[in-house]
Amino acid sequence: MLRVAKQPMLRIERVSAGYGGFQALFDVSLEVQAGESVAVIGPNGAGKTTLLRLISKLIEPTRGELTFDGASLAPLPAHEVVARGIAHVPENRRLFPRLTAEENLRMGAFTSRRQYRERLDQVYGLFPRLKEKRHQPAGTMSGGEQQMCAIGRALMSGPKLLLLDEPSAGLAPVVVQSIFDLVRRICAQGYTVLIVEQNIRQVLKVVSRAYLLDAGRIVQSGSADELRAAPEIQKAYLGL
């Protein structure tokens, strides 16, 4: 596996976090290099969504340090994170259901209005289906279209790092395949991607590296091939 010596784009160092009395993450460390596509895999309730919510500052860590592009994320309020170059596609897509597809995309460009036209063309180039449906309320689109719209909305900010939270969740099996194909294309376009998934078999085909998160702790990490071959993952998660 290619190791780059320079500092990573995203560095998470010994971070713990939780909600009220419940601790969701224990001492988690993780790195993402520029241009890389990395997955955090693990079962439901492992703390994957919490990890992404930490990176976009929707919640604060109780301990530990998050660094993006060499600068600490600690002093930033959540609404300033996207301008730094981190776009987050949240769990369950969370589109604005009564706004049209295009208005949802416009919200994604809230902090970078000057590039709106140019990026809208890029997103429509990537998802021609969205262009057909652009005047339709997002809540009336199919699950797959909604996921495209949610990813498109995140890309509208022109992010350096794209966070994807369970993009395949709740979609029909045939749509799941097309969403993973899309993620692969986005990675191939040079976006840096950190993806969180329960669909371990599929996501390991798309990313280059992965971390296994279980009960709030990173229990294993390595290249996608290494993890796929690891006996404990085969047994517990891939059902082999």
Place this chain on the structure above:
Amino acid sequence: MTEVFDIFLLEAVLNGLLLGGLLALLSLGLNLVFGVIDVVWICYAELIMCGMYAVYYLHVQYHWPLALAMLAAIAVVALLGLILHVFVIKPVLSAEPINQLLVTGGVLFFLQAAATLAFGIEFKNLGVTLPSVRLGEMSFSGARLIAFGVALAGMVALWIFLSRSYLGTAIRAISQDRQIMPLMGVDPARIFSLTSALGGGLAGLAACLLVLQYDIHPAIGLSFGPIVFLICVLGGLGNMLGGFIAAFVFAQFIAVGGFFFAIEWGYVIAFAFFIAVMFWRPRGILSR
């Protein structure tokens, strides 16, 4: 005989239309604030009362030109809306809805009492009389025609702002999913403040239109506040289109009901209609 009857009925219907435009504008600010922040400004009509006093004092006492006094009054009430949000609504934002109602209800009586203290209880008026417009045998108040035109223009301007601009889109988006707004780079607190100032500005605009037609006194809010609130509920609280339709329906009941019986009967019929609708559709004609 029948012809005369018809022409006066038409006059009543048209007057109802004019009243509907004004009521639609009145309901707009309240609906906007509720739709976005989920809090009912029970004291909305009292903000309008403050705006009416602002126009009166700037124009009559300080001799500002009327147009300038009105623009200043809009700015004053917009500021009041912002102050109301920051000092009264924000602290109770996560409290029970009943507490929010009570606290803005408290502001209602506070403003009424403070206005009595500051301005006295005597009726004041601008002393401006606009000529009425005659159309055949029908006659319409000039002030009402202006109010109708400005109200429509204000609503169209707001609609363009909400549907075309980034901030307007954010205002519509935040009522659909408040939690993820930061992921769009939007500070929800800033949108709430902006919406409150906008709601106040709409109350200020309404004040400018009302002051042309009615005398000002500290309790004037009570004469139209409940109607505006009921119109919002009738249309579906927080639904601006519903409020718009409800305003015209309600105004027709007042105008036409008043034509067939007596003015006072118009209100009785309109409120009876409201109660009936609440049985039929408790969440309003167009609930969100």
